[in-house]
Amino acid sequence: xxxxxxxxxxxxxxxxxxxxxxxxxxxxxxxxxxxxxxxxxxxxxxxxxxxxxxxxxxxxxxxxxxxxxxxxxxxxxxxxxxxxxxxxxxxxxxxxxxxxxxxxxxxxxxxxxxxxxxxxxxxxxxxxxxxxxxxxxxxxxxxxxxxxxxxxxxxxxxxxxxxxxxxxxxxxxxxxxxxxxxxxxxxxxxxxxxxxxxxxxxxxxxxxxxxxxxxxxxxxxxxxxxxxxxxxxxxxxxxxxxxxxxxxxxxxxxxxxxxxxxxxxxxxxxxxxxxxxxxxxxxxxxxxxxxxxxxxxxxxxxxxxxxxxxxxxxxxxxxxxxxxxxxxxxxxxxxxxxxxxxxxxxxxxxxxxxxxxxxxxxxxxxxxxxxxxxxxxxxxxxxxxxxxxxxxxxxxxxxxxxxxxxxxxxxxxxxxxxxxxxxxxxxxxxxxxxxxxxxxxxxxxxxxxxxxxxxxxxxxxxxxxxxxxxxxxxxxxxxxxxxxxxxxxxxxxxxxxxxxxxxxxxxxxxxxxxxxxxxxxxxxxxxxxxxxxxxxxxxxxxxxxxxxxxxxxxxxxxxxxxxxxxxxxxxxxxxxxxxxxxxxxxxxxxxxxxxxxxxxxxxxxxxxxxxxxxxxxxxxxxxxxxxxxxxxxxxxxxxxxxxxxxxxxxxxxxxxxxxxxxxxxxxxxxxxxxxxxxxxxxxxxxxxxxxxxxxxxxxxxxxxxxxxxxxxxxxxxxxxxxxxxxxxxxxxxxxxxxxxxxxxxxxxx
Amino acid sequence: xxxxxxxxxxxxxxxxxxxxxxxxxxxxxxxxxxxxxxxxxxxxxxxxxxxxxxxxxxxxxxxxxxxxxxxxxxxxxxxxxxxxxxxxxxxxxxxxxxxxxxxxxxxxxxxxxxxxxxxxxxxxxxxxxxxxxxxxxxxxxxxxxxxxxxxxxx
Numbered sequence: 001x002x003x004x005x006x007x008x009x010x011x012x013x014x015x016x017x018x019x020x021x022x023x024x025x026x027x028x029x030x031x032x033x034x035x036x037x038x039x040x041x042x043x044x045x046x047x048x049x050x051x052x053x054x055x056x057x058x059x060x061x062x063x064x065x066x067x068x069x070x071x072x073x074x075x076x077x078x079x080x081x082x083x084x085x086x087x088x089x090x091x092x093x094x095x096x097x098x099x100x101x102x103x104x105x106x107x108x109x110x111x112x113x114x115x116x117x118x119x120x121x122x123x124x125x126x127x128x129x130x131x132x133x134x135x136x137x138x139x140x141x142x143x144x145x146x147x148x149x150x151x152x153x154x155x156x157x158x159x160x161x162x163x164x165x166x167x168x169x170x171x172x173x174x175x176x177x178x179x180x181x182x183x184x185x186x187x188x189x190x191x192x193x194x195x196x197x198x199x200x201x202x203x204x205x206x207x208x209x210x211x212x213x214x215x216x217x218x219x220x221x222x223x224x225x226x227x228x229x230x231x232x233x234x235x236x237x238x239x240x241x242x243x244x245x246x247x248x249x250x251x252x253x254x255x256x257x258x259x260x261x262x263x264x265x266x267x268x269x270x271x272x273x274x275x276x277x278x279x280x281x282x283x284x285x286x287x288x289x290x291x292x293x294x295x296x297x298x299x300x301x302x303x304x305x306x307x308x309x310x311x312x313x314x315x316x317x318x319x320x321x322x323x324x325x326x327x328x329x330x331x332x333x334x335x336x337x338x339x340x341x342x343x344x345x346x347x348x349x350x351x352x353x354x355x356x357x358x359x360x361x362x363x364x365x366x367x368x369x370x371x372x373x374x375x376x377x378x379x380x381x382x383x384x385x386x387x388x389x390x391x392x393x394x395x396x397x398x399x400x401x402x403x404x405x406x407x408x409x410x411x412x413x414x415x416x417x418x419x420x421x422x423x424x425x426x427x428x429x430x431x432x433x434x435x436x437x438x439x440x441x442x443x444x445x446x447x448x449x450x451x452x453x454x455x456x457x458x459x460x461x462x463x464x465x466x467x468x469x470x471x472x473x474x475x476x477x478x479x480x481x482x483x484x485x486x487x488x489x490x491x492x493x494x495x496x497x498x499x500x501x502x503x504x505x506x507x508x509x510x511x512x513x514x515x516x517x518x519x520x521x522x523x524x525x526x527x528x529x530x531x532x533x534x535x536x537x538x539x540x541x542x543x544x545x546x547x548x549x550x551x552x553x554x555x556x557x558x559x560x561x562x563x564x565x566x567x568x569x570x571x572x573x574x575x576x577x578x579x580x581x582x583x584x585x586x587x588x589x590x591x592x593x594x595x596x597x598x599x600x601x602x603x604x605x606x607x608x609x610x611x612x613x614x615x616x617x618x619x620x621x622x623x624x625x626x627x628x629x630x631x632x633x634x635x636x637x638x639x640x641x642x643x644x645x646x647x648x649x650x651x652x653x654x655x656x657x658x659x660x661x662x663x664x665x666x667x668x669x670x671x672x673x674x675x676x677x678x679x680x681x682x683x684x685x686x687x688x689x690x691x692x693x694x695x696x697x698x699x700x701x702x703x704x705x706x707x708x709x710x711x712x713x714x715x716x717x718x719x720x721x722x723x724x725x726x727x728x729x730x731x732x733x734x735x736x737x738x739x740x741x742x743x744x745x746x747x748x749x
Numbered sequence: 750x751x752x753x754x755x756x757x758x759x760x761x762x763x764x765x766x767x768x769x770x771x772x773x774x775x776x777x778x779x780x781x782x783x784x785x786x787x788x789x790x791x792x793x794x795x796x797x798x799x800x801x802x803x804x805x806x807x808x809x810x811x812x813x814x815x816x817x818x819x820x821x822x823x824x825x826x827x828x829x830x831x832x833x834x835x836x837x838x839x840x841x842x843x844x845x846x847x848x849x850x851x852x853x854x855x856x857x858x859x860x861x862x863x864x865x866x867x868x869x870x871x872x873x874x875x876x877x878x879x880x881x882x883x884x885x886x887x888x889x890x891x892x893x894x895x896x897x898x899x900x901x902x903x
Contacts, residue, residue, distance in 0.1 A: 093847030234848030237784020237824035420849025661885020
């Protein structure tokens with residue numbers, strides 16, 4: 001469980017916000033989708049789509065027309081025999097819409113081709129993440145927290161259908177079979193779910209519906225059984241993102257944000273901006289100066305015409321090189337202790353170090369740079385506020401949108417749309433882009449609905465970066481090759497300090513700064529960890545796999561350095577430290593077997609290995625790398641993953657492939673540098689992303705398991721960097737300790 | 750403002766717009782074709798890729814005045830055999846993740862296959878180099894182009 005989840009679940013101060021920590025079983029909650037709609041339309045209706053889009057979107061997404069059987073807030077069945085499943089989580093590409101629908105459809109014995117999906121709005125009582133106690137998506141937790149809840153929802157619906165059929169046919173319920181959305185009896189009686197739906201609605205919900213055992217799963221774990229529900233709409237242009245929302249009289253706003261961190265506006269002259277055809281308003285908002293127009297281009301032209309004087313003194317000293325120098329000093333000094341060496345066991349002599357292996361690692365700020373820049377539509381009307389956006393943390397967005405509008409929560413309706421990627425960007429407690437959109441809507445007095453659109457530069461310059469980090473590590477090795485001591489200093493901003501999640505900090509330590517060092521997959525009782533958490537004017541934020549983005553690189557390249565110093569094979573060295581960790585051992589052995597670890601490689605090529613646990617999922621990777629003329633090419637990556645029950649194997653493979661490419665792009669290129677308080681990289685020309693010609697071949701192997709599932713959206717990221725870095729060293733290249741590679745003179749071939 | 754005459758997906762549109770307005774915003778804001786996406790605004794990411802007279806074009810930097818009288822095709826208007834094969838392969842292989850770049854990817858892949866029904870990996874690298882996918886669905890994009898090619902040349 002991610003510390004974020006645990007903190008939310010455990011913190012009493014969140015009770016006001018939170019749903020019960022254990023949500024009522026769906027069957028007993030008695031709340032249906034229809035109730036939800038009646039209470040203010042929390043479920044995203046697609047009625048606002050233009051007709052052709054609606055028709056196309058209903059390929060697989062979109063609710064059945066008339067639900068006649070709604071046993072709970074997650075599933076409903078129409079007379080048309082369509083099953084509608086509500087996704088309480090945010091879909092940003094990771095495939096949870098398909099995954100959650102699979103959980104329900106399997107227990108329901110539904111025909112997958114008759115399954116439709118829709119997205120829940122903000123309603124913490126009905127749709128909380130059971131691991132957080134609030135509604136939100138993060139920490140690769142969607143499937144993990146919903147596994148029993150969604151299956152129970154499906155099993156409940158099935159039991160009520162069976163009960164209705166038994167009553168209608170006068171046969172024992174135990175004799176009725178279900179499959180492909182059809183009820184049958186040996187007597188020849190047969191009814192579709194749609195035909196039995198109205199009768200099922202009159203049945204009492206079972207208190208404890210029986211769930212399938214893994215050998216009875218009909219969809220979960222089956223190849224090709226559950227194609228992604230969102231593929232058709234994303235391949236024909238009908239998928240609806242925030243930018244695609246159409247409302248009558250919709251205006252577009254862009255904001256002239258401060259050019260540097262901490263900058264304050266001194267004055268502005270909007271006279272030229274107001275003359276741009278199409279510009280309707282120029283208004284000051286807390287975030288900057290908003291230019292509102294009838295279309296996006298006019299808004300952008302209006303912004304260009306603004307004359308603003310900024311006072312940038314506050315951030316003038318913010319400089320990446322200076323920060324790294326400061327962080328290097330900090331990381332070498334005693335700080336707040338996050339790990340204390342265990343006392344030596346009685347009668348067992350402490351290992352005596354005869355060799356020291358040390359390194360200092362530097363990690364830059366990273367922008368998330370999802371393909372869809374941030375945007376939000378806000379509409380104040382009739383004493384209410386409606387917002388449309390990729391609301392990844394609806395509970396926060398709901399609170400902060402209401403606060404910005406000065407309205408009570410029950411007057412605020414969130415429409416949570418799919419988003420064009422997030423990687424953590426939309427999971428923020430500041431709800432920055434939604435609050436800004438509401439501020440603009442307020443500033444124009446709700447005259448019309450307004451879409452706030454960030455340009456790429458706005459998005460990339462907004463801060464909310466993966467924080468810079470420096471690790472200073474000294475490890476003492478004994479003659480035996482045993483680790484005798486491990487001193488580990490970390491300097492990194494706390495991600496949660498100053499936010500509603502600050503309660504995660506325990507004894508001065510933000511666990512997201514050190515996760516992966518402590519706790520570690522390895523048995524390291526000698527670990528002595530010291531943390532420094534400086535504060536800066538740049539807001540930090542989690543970035544796909546959070547602290548593991550840097551800790552895995554440090555730990556797993558150190559493992560290779562130590563193995564080399566000890567004269568041992570990197571795989572064998574790791575396995576010896578993982579004797580009490582069967583799942584990490586399992587993925588390591590599997591990836592070693594599949595990659596032919598230790599096989600002869602052509603000159604200039606080598607394999608590198610790494611393993612890491614992230615949010616309960618273990619991933620091991622072997623990268624095959626070729627070095628030529630000082631250039632790097634990652635030819636192939638083998639990836640073994642243990643995420644418990646594999647609900648959708650193809651989605652798991654896709655996430656591993658995507659994590660690998662995402663991580664490789666960051667390894668090669670990603671850095672936001674600060675100069676005089678301004679971010680240097682503002683678009684993809686300078687903040688480069690991995691392109692197709694750099695993508696390695698990927699082979700994914702899933703460990704068969706009946707353990708409860710854990711997530712896959714992030715855990716494929718951490719091992720990639722160190723696996724590649726280790727391969728480069730084994731191919732005769734440099735040991736890179738300053739990321740990205742481009743900074744260390746290593747370029748991709 | 751001058752009226753610009755546009756031909757999009759076989760339909761004529763008279764658009765009242767600043768001639769410098771990028772085609773992207775005319776498509777999205779004026780004509781209502783929102784399948785073409787805004788990603789970077791500087792022709793770096795390819796999310797805005799459309800076809801103009803059968804060639805790929807980054808609509809985020811193409812002034813609408815320069816497009817007047819030319820044939821524009823967006824993701825909503827794809828009809829060619831190659832396009833249908835590409836879209837089918839994309840769905841068959843579940844290429845998409847967040848999906849935001851995929852209109853542009855499909856537009857680029859379609860022109861590639863219209864001009865070269867049997868592309869090599871190097872051809873694919875070259876044709877698709879301008880389209881970023883932050884979800885890094887590149888393994889499947891490549892596989893889907895090969896699958897569409899196989900369907901077209903079968």
